Amino acid sequence: MVHAEIVRHPIExxxxxxxxxxxxxxxxxxxxxxxxxxxxxxxxxxxxYDAYEEMAGDVVRAIASEASERFGTDGIAVTHRVGELSxxxxxxxxxVSTPHRAEAYDASRWVxxxxxxxxxxxxxxxxxxxxxxxVQGNAPPIDATPxxxx
Amino acid sequence: MPVSVRTLFFAAHRELLGRSEIEVxxxxxxxxxDLVDRLRGRGAPFDGLPxxxxxxxxxxxxxxxxxxxxxxxxxxxPPVAGG
Numbered sequence: 001m002v003h004a005e006i007v008r009h010p011i012e013x014x015x016x017x018x019x020x021x022x023x024x025x026x027x028x029x030x031x032x033x034x035x036x037x038x039x040x041x042x043x044x045x046x047x048x049y050d051a052y053e054e055m056a057g058d059v060v061r062a063i064a065s066e067a068s069e070r071f072g073t074d075g076i077a078v079t080h081r082v083g084e085l086s087x088x089x090x091x092x093x094x095x096v097s098t099p100h101r102a103e104a105y106d107a108s109r110w111v112x113x114x115x116x117x118x119x120x121x122x123x124x125x126x127x128x129x130x131x132x133x134x135v136q137g138n139a140p141p142i143d144a145t146p147x148x149x150x
Numbered sequence: 151m152p153v154s155v156r157t158l159f160f161a162a163h164r165e166l167l168g169r170s171e172i173e174v175x176x177x178x179x180x181x182x183x184d185l186v187d188r189l190r191g192r193g194a195p196f197d198g199l200p201x202x203x204x205x206x207x208x209x210x211x212x213x214x215x216x217x218x219x220x221x222x223x224x225x226x227x228p229p230v231a232g233g
Contacts (some may be wrong), residue, residue: 140204
């Protein structure tokens, strides 16, 4: 089953994993993006994720269904969290299941790169010193629209 | 008939303007580029918005040449940083 959502609550990786896998799939892969404690030589205490939530929901569902088509599997589950996160918190979880491992790795990598390319989400790092800054992002391609299978 | 569009701001743009949305009236036939010019023409802090922003019209990324209709939702999209 293909599933994708934006959430405000902590991500439970086990619940994401349960959404994928079936008897014909011999590979199940889970990727977690986690808030790290440093950036460009500075100590980070946490991260605030902002989203254009209505559009981000559309875009993450489009990414998941494009991945399903591209890699020939229904075993795709993607969850991105927004709001205030601390070091160690999971910001994004991607579970993929496929018959063989190669497609699982390819699909998982493709989904996270598409998220970074076009999901309308922004993040602000909080530093130990008390200041904060928006993380430099990527200008999304204007042809990257929900429903666009290219 | 003027065209009334709901304009949304996020992240650094939201902080720059101190607000998350604004309603803008434009002449019929106005494009996204006209909306950008109109907003930037208000002076500070609006002139801090990019002159060639990435935008979404009705939650889909769109070129600046798109002609707007009343009720459209136009979002200024700063460079994205999900993950």
